[in-house]
Amino acid sequence: MKRILIAAVLGLATLSAGCTGTSGQAKPDPTSATPTSGTTSGLSSIKPCELMTDTEAKELGITSPGEHDKLGSADTCTWTISGNGTVAVGVRANRGVKDLTLDGNKKSEVKVGKFTATKVEGQDGSADTCSLVISVTDSSSVSIISNVNGKSEDLAASCDRATKAATLVAAKLP
Amino acid sequence: MLPNDHVQAVLSTGAADIAAANKAIAAAAGSGTFAVDPAVVDSMLKKLLEIQDAVNGVRSNSSMLSQDTKLGGGYAVAISQINKDFGRAATQQLDDVVREIESLRTQLEKSRESYRNVDQTHSDSFKNLHGKS
Numbered sequence: 001m002k003r004i005l006i007a008a009v010l011g012l013a014t015l016s017a018g019c020t021g022t023s024g025q026a027k028p029d030p031t032s033a034t035p036t037s038g039t040t041s042g043l044s045s046i047k048p049c050e051l052m053t054d055t056e057a058k059e060l061g062i063t064s065p066g067e068h069d070k071l072g073s074a075d076t077c078t079w080t081i082s083g084n085g086t087v088a089v090g091v092r093a094n095r096g097v098k099d100l101t102l103d104g105n106k107k108s109e110v111k112v113g114k115f116t117a118t119k120v121e122g123q124d125g126s127a128d129t130c131s132l133v134i135s136v137t138d139s140s141s142v143s144i145i146s147n148v149n150g151k152s153e154d155l156a157a158s159c160d161r162a163t164k165a166a167t168l169v170a171a172k173l174p
Numbered sequence: 175m176l177p178n179d180h181v182q183a184v185l186s187t188g189a190a191d192i193a194a195a196n197k198a199i200a201a202a203a204g205s206g207t208f209a210v211d212p213a214v215v216d217s218m219l220k221k222l223l224e225i226q227d228a229v230n231g232v233r234s235n236s237s238m239l240s241q242d243t244k245l246g247g248g249y250a251v252a253i254s255q256i257n258k259d260f261g262r263a264a265t266q267q268l269d270d271v272v273r274e275i276e277s278l279r280t281q282l283e284k285s286r287e288s289y290r291n292v293d294q295t296h297s298d299s300f301k302n303l304h305g306k307s
Contacts, residue, residue, distance in 0.1 A: 069235070071235055071238045071239050072238070072239050074238055074241075074242070076235075076238055078235070080231060082223060083226060083227070083276075085230050086227075086230045086231055086233075086234040088234045088235075088238055090238045090241075095242075100241045100242065101240065101241060101243045101258075103240070103258070103262075124236075124261055124262050125262045125265055125266050126233065126237070126265045126266065126268075126269055127269050128269070129233065129237050129265070131237065131241070133241070145234055145237045147234055147237070149226070149272055149273060149276045150233075150269035150270065150272040150273035150276070151269075151276075
């Protein structure tokens with residue numbers, strides 16, 4: 001019992017360490033000073049949590065509402081599938097795919113609805129994180145990111161979930 | 175120590191300790207020496223699930239933020255590279271943490287089964303002692 005409590009406390013400590021480590025990425029960024037125009041994309045008025053309806057979310061196993069946040073240049077909505085990872089949608093009205101760093105174990109161009117998207121399997125070396133970044137215009141994009149439970153065996157399921165979510169999201173984009 | 179060494183040190187300690195707890199519970203539950211009241215296990219599982227969901231949320235946020243990390247020119251290249259290395263190290267260590275939590279939850283579920291089996295065995299023995307079968 002004592003070991004488990006210690007493990008849980010360490011888990012919490014790790015969590016806060018993870019928060020600090022990954023969100024503190026302030027640095028000179030050549031693209032932030034001169035954002036390319038995204039007004040024609042129509043993304044600025046889009047609310048990310050409205051890009052998937054409750055019914056659509058249920059198809060992906062999501063049972064709780066999405067949580068809205070602002071992360072860097074992205075207006076985001078994250079849905080948690082308890083015990084089975086997350087799906088996040090990030091709308092960037094002023095940043096195109098070319099303005100982003102899409103780093104992963106495997107990268108490919110795919111078609112999502114009427115759009116072209118960059119698919120990143122194992123983003124940043126994660127075993128199970130799969131991202132699809134839809135190129136809406138040259139200067140605007142929408143990211144869909146899925147993770148499961150950190151295992152490499154989860155990658156296929158994660159990409160399948162990200163692809164389904166991306167298809168649902170793409171259908172609502174201008 | 176470089177920043178990514180720090181994050182590896184902190185996060186790998188967390189993952190390693192959870193892994194050690196996994197092994198200890200697996201061994202004890204397997205030998206029947208570890209049996210916890212199901213109500214306590216339920217409470218622990220609920221809390222672990224909350225932590226697991228929170229870590230997955232952090233992993234998702236980290237992935238979203240890292241897409242903004244654009245390599246610049248001049249001195250910014252070096253800073254960006256450090257951020258990128260730091261991000262990759264954190265990402266992989268967080269994978270380990272969430273994987274170990276998942277595994278710990280599985281072991282706790284097994285310990286609950288172990289408790290049920292032990293409880294049933296005791297109950298049967300008691301009945302036998304009183305001539306009931």
